[in-house]
Amino acid sequence: MFDSLSERLGSTLRDLRGKGRLSDADIDATAREIRIALLEADVALPVVRAFINRIKERAKGAEVSGALNPAQQVVKIVNEELVGILGGETRRLVFAKEPPTVIMLAGLQGSGKTTLAGKLGRWLKSQGHTPLLVACDLQRPNAVNQLQIVGERANVPTFAPHPGATGSGELPEGPGDPVRVAREGIAHAKDKLYDVVVVDTAGRLGVDEELMRQASDIREAVQPDEVLFVVDAMIGQDAVATAEAFRDGVGFTGVVLTKLDGDARGGAALSVREVTGQPILFASNGEKLEDFDVFHPDRMSSRILG
């Protein structure tokens, strides 16, 4: 991801090298190139506009500093602004004062929620926590089973509607009540002293009212410390609309970007923070449990700018 954006921004900024002074016309021309590069990478238009305006304003107003030549100064500004749209400081998970901390996952089907539950479980363990996964996706017949498998791989226990089941994942009567399962899972965590509960919820292929209502009911019932919106960075411009729908329908406190290993253009990853106002907490970049890390805006910006 970001290869072509990286290349284009790199060559635009390289073109500035060797210039002793930058005229306003130089800055405008550079801003134009950056704008095209961002739009081609599928970054949302309002995000591009605001970004370019800030770059122009700052570059034109920049004092010539002794340490940096004009081109280096523009690179510095672009980097700082890029870190800004990615969220600025690294945002850490919020833990409850009284355990268990409850982390609810929400997002479209296929966004990588279940995989993320395993990754998060593994990561939480590496940080000294004792997590429990709770299977509240009762919509897809195999989802409970899939979470159990992911949990086993991550060596993290799973609370399922009928614990211990490893069969088809089908429930005895109807699709079951995910709110009840969430509550029971949290009670189980309290009882057995798990300190973090990761609640996996149902997704649909597209945003729909029932999905939103169900996620919103779970949120209401269990009052999670974090609601993480999981979004596949490969879905391009759709990511922004989906994020807005989840923000309005369920609400979330943070974003997890998945599939950053894909070859999409990456604009979604660059837009979602600015559009929703919520920080990106984690990034997933592969199918394996270890392909996962805390999201650092400064490192991501450096990666993009090369």
Ligand code: GDP
């Ligand atoms: P869910 O429907 O939201 O629970 O999504 P899943 O966790 O089942 O993931 C859907 C598919 O995406 C699975 O085939 C995962 O292996 C795959 N997947 C999840 N995260 C990543 C990632 O970061 N990179 C890649 N390449 N694939 C991923």
